[in-house]
Amino acid sequence: MAHPLRGVYAPVITPFDRALAPDAERFTAHCHWLVSHGAGLAIFGTNSEAASLSVDERLHLTDHLLEAGVPADRLMPGTGACALSDAVTLTQHAVAQGAPGVLVLPPFFYKGVPEEGVFTYYSEIIERVGSDKLGIYLYHIPQMTQVPITMSLIERLLKRYPHTIMGAKDSSGDWSNSRAMIEAFAPSGFAVFPASESLLTASLPLGGAGCISATVNVNPAGIKALFDCWNTPEGAVLQDQADQIRKIFQAMPMIAAMKRTAAEHSGHADWARVRPPLCALDEEAASALRSALGAVGFRMEGYPR
């Protein structure tokens, strides 16, 4: 049986080698580091450049992680795709490999589609995977998909599949939307993950489940401490510290900025590479980023070199 997850998840950044192929070794090392600092692994999210990876690349990276001893129970792979057939392949594999949750984008090529069609997409995935171990987290990121996960869609899916629909990631950046999701559905166990640690202090007391946030890739320990201690005397300071780091990355193209930071802290310049259509940071931006992070004493403790 699936159960709702809680905690602090990184949409894990994906390293590429000189041929732009995924670097499974470096990916695994990054995942081990994240887990050791208390983070869960939302591999193949937006910040993972998942849309820029083929299905086979995603399957191979997942297998490599598990063979290298990354614990399956820390995984929440992104398994959504425009093609139902791809989403089913990825979701089946994640469940078979022991992932306790999957984060599923709606199909995002066609716009203005009827809610009925989005419902059918999720319904077909659930019926075809056909496993009581499947726990689905709906991925609301309308600025990329233009296909929203509406309150009425959640309600309808929850009613039909109460033991499979476990929660949602809200990447809208609209706190009133996250709050509405939490207030409406968290009381019955639905796990709502806003996409930023900056909302932890606001969302956790209402019943939020944590966060799935880009910057967990670079600040897992700080964000995990905030998640654990938001309601202690240290809470406000931890929130401030996390917000400071978040703001620095948010002022830049975030994926490129995080990868450049991983490159500098690992000593491997290859980490800075992104797949098109994204572009790596230029040297001027990289220098500004380095200065801003230096000014707040940013560190990546024990980061694999």
Add this chain to the structure above:
Amino acid sequence: MAHPLRGVYAPVITPFDRALAPDAERFTAHCHWLVSHGAGLAIFGTNSEAASLSVDERLHLTDHLLEAGVPADRLMPGTGACALSDAVTLTQHAVAQGAPGVLVLPPFFYKGVPEEGVFTYYSEIIERVGSDKLGIYLYHIPQMTQVPITMSLIERLLKRYPHTIMGAKDSSGDWSNSRAMIEAFAPSGFAVFPASESLLTASLPLGGAGCISATVNVNPAGIKALFDCWNTPEGAVLQDQADQIRKIFQAMPMIAAMKRTAAEHSGHADWARVRPPLCALDEEAASALRSALGAVGFRMEGYPR
């Protein structure tokens, strides 16, 4: 060497069986019928629900067509994908199978990406395929992708790859944009295909290359006659007739409406099926469609049953 193509192309609709799997036999029969009425085959376009197909499904359907004797020189497969690796796989296959052109979407998940990143995507495809037989048609459909094929991108790609960048499909629906593309680039041989036969009489005298239009799926002979005879005394009547049919389909969800029409004219109800997130026409809409088509004497001459 690639050469610019001309003519009337159908973004071929894709039939699905009861399990929502592509029906290769019916797909092939539809393609044979289109070719016999003078249409080229832009398989795996937007109207083909290409985004809803996996890479393997697209490869298999292409192979099946060719094994069944559909001429490779009538193919312009859609080979764009969010993942560079997928776009390369699909493009390599199309070139190896003898397709004289491929229609390539920009990667469409990330929004607001730099033009440099889109340039790099096309550049990587061209370099990796590495064939002088590759002819690329850039696919501008900003209402779905939100990632435009700008005039400056075309200019830059043409300058770097003059023997590979053969043309563009303009699905913006903005005639001033199609005209600007034609005026700027057609004189040097660049083939511009607006996405509607309703623009044939306007675009052909300026140097347009034809059209890649949804309704070629249901009205290939009428649109081919218009393409051939727009500048004869019959031209105005042919344009009117084509426009009448176009308008009827355009007033509905077009993919579902064309598939329902194929279902009724073939006697195979399965043709009406779409993959989620699209929805099939309901009976009320189907009835209105049938009446409207009947009123203009619509027929699909010799359509395979």
